[in-house]
Amino acid sequence: MVLSKSWGSRSADVFIYFALTLIAFISLFPLWYTIALSFSDKAAVNAGRVFAWPVGFNLTSYKIILQDHKFFAAFIISVKRVLLGGAINFVLTVIMAYPLARDNKKFPGRTIYIWYLVFCMLFSGGLIPLYMTVTNLHLQNTLWSLVLPGAVPVFNVILIMNFFRNLPKELEEAAVVDGAGPLYTLLRIFIPVSMPALATVTLFSIVGHWNSFFDGLIYMNKPSMYPLQTYIQQLVVRIDPELMKTLTSEQLIELSKASDKTLNSAKLIVAMIPLLAIYPFLQKYFVHGIVLGSVKE
Amino acid sequence: MKKRLAAASLITLTLLVSACGGNNNSTSDNTSSNASNSSGNASNSGSTSSNTSSNQSAATNTSDAAKPDPFGKFDQPVVLNIAKAINTKSITFPNGDSVDNNEFYRWIEKKLNVQVKNAWQVETADAYDQKMGVSIASRDLPDAFIVNEQQLKQLVQADLIEDLTQAYKDNASDLIKGYYDSYDDRVLGRATFDGKLMALPNTNIGQQYNIMWIRQDWLDKYGLKAPTTVDELINVAKTFIDNDADGHGKHDTLGISGVPSLAGWNNFAGFDPIMGAYHATFDQWVKDADGNVVYSSTLPEMKAALGKLHEMYDQGIIDKQFAIRKDPAEVVANNQVGIAFGPWWIPYWPLEDSVKNDPKAEWKPYIAPLDGEGKFYTGDQDPTNQFLVVRKGYEHPDAVVRVLNEEYQGIRKIDPEAAQLYADHPEVLQHWELWPYTLQVGPETTVYDTHAQAQAAVDAKDDSKLDVELKGWYKDYFTNQANPKKDVAVWANASARFEGAALMNDNKVVLSHNLYFGKTKSMQTKWSILQKLEDETFLKIIMGEQPLDSFDKFVDQWNSLGGKQITKEVTDEINSK
Incomplete structure (x- = not known):
């Protein structure tokens, strides 16, 4: 295909490229x-x-961050958390969204369940009740305290439920005619055609698990059990005159060697790289698995 | 069908909600048992060392129920769970020791039969505040822990902590009592409620007021003497600006850097020294000539000081952009100013950056500018802001106090045996926070006192009497002399400890004591508005957006917006003590 380009469209191209480059640069x-x-x-x-x-x-800032084995220990805890937490999120999202995607006739009480979920999504008990629940269940100081409290990501459930509802009815009917049970239909029909949506919510939960630091801080009683983000967040070189009053000379010298600005920047970079590395692997699911052409109307 | 389901789900909801609320009682039990499980290793290895030494100490120390001994050993093992903030990043332990199990903890167990365990530990003060907030709100408290003043008041009100009056009286060592008494009632009074001592407060090291640091090399370049009065200071600043002393070649030298919050404690580049020259102090409760309690920022002295500051701003002596700079230290690090107001420790930050960027920089501290009588007038610092409290229902408040005794026998090297702990590992020994409580208790004049010790050793060229920390300063002093500014961290230590700290006992200094540091009832609702009014008015006066006479209007407004009521409450509080 040959495009004849007039002077006008060429200059428009140049302008567009220039504008996009500028935005990308900014x-x-x-x-x-x-x-x-x-x-x-x-x-x-x-x-x-x-x-x-x-x-x-x-490389001083990077040395401070990567210096000892504690960094790698925290890294491993974070990886475990993302794998376990992501898997739990995925399984629960799918098995919850699947029945909720039925209509009211097949699943009486569906509306109540949905309202219940929406209620939980909008209102939470707050930090203290959550903390007390976790402590009373003896989850403190275990990996479970990081993955169980958020095991059902309601927002993701609603997303996937709506995605399932929008799938062509004929797909499921065809499966039923061929003798597939509900589980078989879910595993062989729904999940494969929903890959883009599932990849999106999985990414949400991976990013969420990777980035959260506050739960690590309040549920873990020893710094050696912190996940990576909590560990990094605690590595501060803070130049706060308030602290100068009580610091020992050793700490003052430590302070004068690093700066909060360089160290914070290095922390941002280190925390970001593993996530950046995941994106290319999920990329292919965003384009794959479209329902297009599965049904002829 | 639908209705029934709705009802069922409602019931489930209420059940869930009430389940969350009803668990108050059992929480503390659960976690304390968790904590003892998790640190089981610590207690095992700790007890072996206590067995070997129990014979010798049992002979000397017998605990007597009738007359408690501050260093008496308990007959039965006592477990003490504490919460702790300590930065372990820079500590390398020998022999597999840790924050939870080290020579200091084992020493406490050996001497007192008290097993100290860390219920939880965090690395930073911020994290400690957050975790302590959650702990208090959910009543999930360790046996002994450190809180801030606001939390202390909440805990007292909620009746969650033990009265320590008797435990302190019977068990505190003479050393600890002496430290507290040296502050009169300014420290212990803050932890006393209705005559009952509810906490052991920390003591903040004093002598941290802003003084004048000036570029000696610039003074020498123009043949100037170090300024002693405000007018001389203006002349020096003018010379620096007019001659573009920084030599960047684009006329960007500034006179004096400032900070938008203007002055007050912990403000590098605060204008306190200039205000002091007019006998004005910032944000203090003081007594006027008639003996009435007044707020220092509303006094005529402050008006005079603001007038002068405005004049200086107008002439460009004060950095014209000081109110919008994100970081007042930036112009110092970039060597654009030759005059900076800051405490004795600013060589560590930001002067160190200045020296690194320009090795010719020669910062010198002076007690200046002075008032007409040659005095340097400035306000004092909050003497305490941390409080060690004991959970209500803990059986051994006396153990809490005795651990503090032993801790300071060790930190101050009074007990010769305790002084041997980690003697071969000075890098560990320096971290006094490894002792159970990270509560600083000591004399107000530590900065000058330690300087005097180190200076005496330097004069005698003999460091044998110094402790590990001071030996480091001694070494840095001579390293810096042999090779000035080669290592800026060494320079910072030498400059701060031997030049800055040396001025902290100067007889020109007149300290104005703040009579009240707490918050009264009306302050909780109105203080932030008044502070905002004050900050904005003062800033506008200095920058010329409002005439100086609007100060009088500010005082009226301040009084009518609640200042009068607060002054009355503060007066009552001061008189009731």
Whole structure:
């Protein structure tokens, strides 16, 4: 196919490319700036002299973060959490959304269940009741305290339920005619054709599990049990005059060696990389598994 | 059918809700048993060391029920669960020791038969605050823990902590009592409610007021003397600006950097020294000439100080952009200013960055600017902000106090045997927070006192009498002398400890004591509005957006918006003590 290009459409192309490049640059620059800060010398950063390129290149901040085995221990806990928590989220979302996607005739009381779910999604008991529940169930200091409280992501359930409802009825009817039971239909028909939606919610729960740090802080009583984000969040070099009053000279010297600005930037980068690495693997599901062409009307 | 289901789900809901509410009682039991399980290893290895040593100590120390001994050993093992914030990042333990099980904890067990266990531990103060907030709200409390003043008041009100009056009286060592008494009632009074001592407070190290740091190399360049009065200070700043002292070549030298919150404690670049020259102190409760309690920011002295600050701002002596700078330290690190107001420790931050960026920078501290009589007038600091409390129902408040005794016998190296702990590992020994309580108790003048010790050793060229920490300063002093500013961290230590701290006992300094640090009833609802009014008015006056005379209107407004009522409440509180 040959496109004849007039001068007008060419210049429009140039303009569009230019505008898109500019937007891409504006979006990426803060990230790049953070990277530049994380590799810079802290005296230069504190003087506001770093712009697009690291000044006084060094790896001090990364050394502070990656220095000892504690980082890797926390990393492994986080990976375990994401795998276990993601799997639990996935299974519960699917087996909950599937029956709820039936209509009221097949599943009486469906509306009540849905309202119940929506209620739970909008109102929560708050931090203290949640904490007390977790403690009383003896989940404190176990991996379960991080994955069980959020085991049913209601928002995801509603998303998947609606996706299931929008699938062509004929698909299921055909399966039933061929003698498939409900479980078989779910596993062989619904899940394969819903891959894009399932990939999306799985990504939600993976990102959610990876990024949350507060539950790690309140349910774990020893820093050695922290997941990665909690561990990183606790690695602060905070220059707070309030603290100067009580610091020992050793700590003051420690403070003067690193800067909160460079260290925080390095923390952002380190915490982001594993997630960035996951995206390409989920990418293929976003385009695959479309129902298109499965039914002729 | 539908209705029945609706009813059923409603019932389930109420059941769920009530299940959450009804668990108050059992929570603390569960967690304490958890904690003892998880630290079972710690107690095993700890008890072996106590067995070997029990023979010798039993002979000297016998606990007597009738007359409690501050260092007496308990007959039965006592378990003490504590909550702890300590940054373990920089500590490398020898022999598999840890925060939960180390020579200090084992020493306490050996001396007192008290097993200290960390119910939980976090790395930062922020995390501690958050976790403690959850702990208090869910009544899931360790046996002894440290809280802030607001939490202390809540705990007292909710009757969740033990009265420590008797335990303190009978068990506190003379050392601890002496530290507290050296503050008169300013520290213990804050933890006393209706005559009952509810907590053991920390003591903040004093002598942290802002003084003047100036670039000696710039002074020398223009043949100037260090300024002693405000007018001399203005002249020096003018010379720096006019000659573009920073040599960046684009006329960007600033006179004095400032901070939007203007002054007060913990404010690097606060204008306190200039205000002090006019005898004005910021945000303090003081007594006026007639003996009435007044708020220092509403006094005529403050008006005079603001007038001068406005004049300086107008002339460009004060950084024109000080109110919108995100970080007042940035211009210092970038070597755009030659005059900075800050405490003795600012060589650690941000002067260190300045020196690193320009090794010629030669910062020197001065007690200046002075008032007409040659005095340096400034406000004092909150002497306490942390409180060690004991959970209501814990059987051994006396053990809590005795652990504190032993801890300070060790930290202050009074007990020669305790001084041997980690003697071969100075890097571990330096972390006094490894002792059970991270509660600092000591004399108000520690900054100067330790400097004097180190200086004496430097003069005598003999560091044998110094402890590990001070030996480090001694070494840094000579390292820096041999190779000035080669290692900026070493320079910072030498400059702060031997130049900044040296000025902290200067007889030119007149400390104005704040008479009240707490919060009264009306303050809880009105104080933030009054503070906002004050901050905005002062900032506008300095920047010339409002005339100086609007200060009088501010005082009227301040009084009518609740300041009068608060002043009355504060007066009552002060008089009732």
